């Protein structure tokens with residue numbers, strides 16, 4: 257993460273978690289417009305009363321202060337309507353600036369001007385006051401007006417813009433046009449989707465459906481030792497192939513144990529245990545229907561655990577059968 261450019265005026269504290277995890281106040285304001293990049297966005301802030309609700313929900317003001325703001329808005333509806341429009345304009349400007357950073361594009365000039373105006377307005381109305389023997393910035397008469405939520409959002413936006421967290425601002429990768437912004441707080445910076453798992457789950461399901469769409473090839477490569485079903489449909493031949501698969505699974509298990517010893521320095525006893533289990537399985541001592549660990553799903557039948565089929569021909573067990581066109585020699589087991 258690149259350090260912020262040296263600027264002695266950029267001394268703001270950014271609270272990444274002030275609205276929600278990974279959601280500073282300004283990002284929370286941007287996300288009050290749902291499906292921003294779609295053809296049908298949904299507006300949450302449909303009036304100044306909703307701005308007050310958002311301010312109380314994000315702890316910009318207390319519920320009592322929120323009631324005062326709502327009362328003031330009711331008393332001066334035209335002023336409240338004008339402030340509501342300015343809040344929406346600032347929100348869109350902040351969203352445009354942050355989205356430009358997330359997409360590594362140039363910041364739009366009009367959005368920059370809008371944020372700049374709100375920031376300067378907020379700073380012009382703040383003064384240092386003593387509270388609990390500390391100097392804190394506050395409005396001069398201690399009584400916040402209808403502009404308070406907008407000014408708070410402007411200060412939060414500037415704090416984010418001058419912080420290292422700006423490099424972690426992301427836009428949800430949802431292809432329906434979610435458009436929510438967030439600050440990626442993961443360790444490796446790999447987060448792609450917004451909050452609540454909805455967009456991430458949908459993308460996961462879409463990938464799953466694309467893989468399993470009828471006619472689409474399986475995304476996984478075939479197992480190298482996979483044995484095709486005989487086209488002849490011969491039951492005895494199929495039994496041979498099942499045994500062959502079983503032997504290959506045991507071979508594979510021995511190989512994995514050997515690799516584990518080489519890579520992790522596992523105890524030889526561990527390998528012996530695995531090999532002993534494979535041999536026990538070979539003798540048919542494993543309960544019927546229980547596949548050995550690591551090979552579940554590969555086969556179900558256990559050789560030696562069943563009566564010979566009445567279709568079994570002893571002469572055909574040792575190798576290729578002359579009569580079957582798809583016959584192949586049995587694999588050799590080391």
Ligand SMILES: [Zn+2]
Pocket residue numbers: 428429430434435436449450451455
């Ligand atoms: Zn999303």
